[in-house]
Amino acid sequence: MFGEPAPASPLRDRLRAALHQPVRTEPLVRDASVTARADLSGLGGRWFESPLGPGYVIESVYEAGHVHGAIPLHRALAVDPVRLAGQVRDPRLGEVEPAAFCYVDTETTGLGGAGTMVFLAGVARFDGGTLRLRQYLLPGPEFEGGLLGGLGEDLATAGALVSYNGKSFDVPALEVRYILSRQRPGLRAMPHLDLLHPNRRLFRGVIDSHRLVHVERDLLGFEREDDCPSAEVPERYFRFQRSGDPTHILPVLRHNAWDILSLVALAAHLAAVCEGPDYPIQAARAAEYAGDHAAAAARYEAALAGSLPRSERIEALERAARSHARCGSWEAAAACWQALIDEPRSRRLLPYVELAKIAEHRFRDPARAFVLVDQAAALLTRGLVPPGPPNSELALAALEHRRARLRQRLGARREEGGGRSAGAASPDGGP
Numbered sequence: 001m002f003g004e005p006a007p008a009s010p011l012r013d014r015l016r017a018a019l020h021q022p023v024r025t026e027p028l029v030r031d032a033s034v035t036a037r038a039d040l041s042g043l044g045g046r047w048f049e050s051p052l053g054p055g056y057v058i059e060s061v062y063e064a065g066h067v068h069g070a071i072p073l074h075r076a077l078a079v080d081p082v083r084l085a086g087q088v089r090d091p092r093l094g095e096v097e098p099a100a101f102c103y104v105d106t107e108t109t110g111l112g113g114a115g116t117m118v119f120l121a122g123v124a125r126f127d128g129g130t131l132r133l134r135q136y137l138l139p140g141p142e143f144e145g146g147l148l149g150g151l152g153e154d155l156a157t158a159g160a161l162v163s164y165n166g167k168s169f170d171v172p173a174l175e176v177r178y179i180l181s182r183q184r185p186g187l188r189a190m191p192h193l194d195l196l197h198p199n200r201r202l203f204r205g206v207i208d209s210h211r212l213v214h215v216e217r218d219l220l221g222f223e224r225e226d227d228c229p230s231a232e233v234p235e236r237y238f239r240f241q242r243s244g245d246p247t248h249i250l251p252v253l254r255h256n257a258w259d260i261l262s263l264v265a266l267a268a269h270l271a272a273v274c275e276g277p278d279y280p281i282q283a284a285r286a287a288e289y290a291g292d293h294a295a296a297a298a299r300y301e302a303a304l305a306g307s308l309p310r311s312e313r314i315e316a317l318e319r320a321a322r323s324h325a326r327c328g329s330w331e332a333a334a335a336c337w338q339a340l341i342d343e344p345r346s347r348r349l350l351p352y353v354e355l356a357k358i359a360e361h362r363f364r365d366p367a368r369a370f371v372l373v374d375q376a377a378a379l380l381t382r383g384l385v386p387p388g389p390p391n392s393e394l395a396l397a398a399l400e401h402r403r404a405r406l407r408q409r410l411g412a413r414r415e416e417g418g419g420r421s422a423g424a425a426s427p428d429g430g431p
Helices: 010-018 073-077 081-088 091-095 141-156 170-180 196-202 212-220 230-243 250-275 280-289 293-305 310-326 330-342 349-361 366-381 396-420
Strands: 046-050 053-063 101-108 118-127 130-137 160-163 192-194
Touching (some): 046 141, 053 141, 053 250, 073 250, 081 192, 081 196, 081 250, 101 141, 101 170, 101 230, 160 170, 160 250, 196 280, 250 280, 280 310, 293 310, 310 349, 349 396
Parallel strands (some): 101 160
Antiparallel strands (some): 101 118
């Protein structure tokens, strides 16, 4: 997982000399006696030795049948990693067995910066029919090597990371601590399922907040009771560090454990959303994001067959039209755009323009295309719809240009038809 320690830098020695700090000539001597260390037995953990020094870990075991909210944990062992890989667009994740997923969540002393320390790192892995949770705790700054070493050994055997906002928070925070400890972390090189982004994308407009405590309540049916608020976590740790009293840190350990269990349940829930009919509009969004446009079109159509809020119905029609078009199903795409035009109180320029393009280029029907563009321009000039951006195809200038081009094309066709059929009546009804 990690490379060899970085070599000592002469620049560091020069900086120490400039600041009148002693230059370390001998390696730091670590206390190897477990009995001489702080008594943390009240936390239910144990001391251990790692390549980077001694550390402290609390281990918990959950049976696979344990239910978190409404989700049994064992469902995370049955997920299709290929479907999950499509939601982060990382094909490597599809090659990882679910049992090799490593669920990670950290607690820190602040929100960022080199001075922020990771004082608790929770990691969970399935071991047969059980989920094993290890929480690496930092009793004091001098034991940071043990936390990083123990965590590194766990991550070294993992196939992929699973987190919630881990790409933006947990991974950078850990990387900083490893680098400051002169280690070369490989966290970013691992496949990573960050559950925040797919859930935010699939459930936009459904969930008011995408904070984990709200997502687990709304999607998993899990309600925290007497939880330690995130804002209190750093202060509780500092109190524990000063006093050694485990009552300060125990609520933080429970908070972190709940976070980890929610990751396991959310991974199972996300897979179910991608695969099943319970969330038709979300399943369609998932298929479209993964690039499976045929499945996306079918799922959008299935969603439209049910009862959808108006905003979701309009979205489903538009996304279905685009998915059908990507599959070359032009009749189906045209039907969706026409349904959007016919939708009550849905005066939008886009369906007219998109249907006009299909009529002209796919159905070879410039007359129909001209009528559609003419209707769109009329809506715009009468102030019934807002114009598009100045340089877009929905701007008035673009519509007028398209209308003029179609008029010219229709005129050329009439002249061509008149030349082939002398004496025949013109399309306008004249001689």
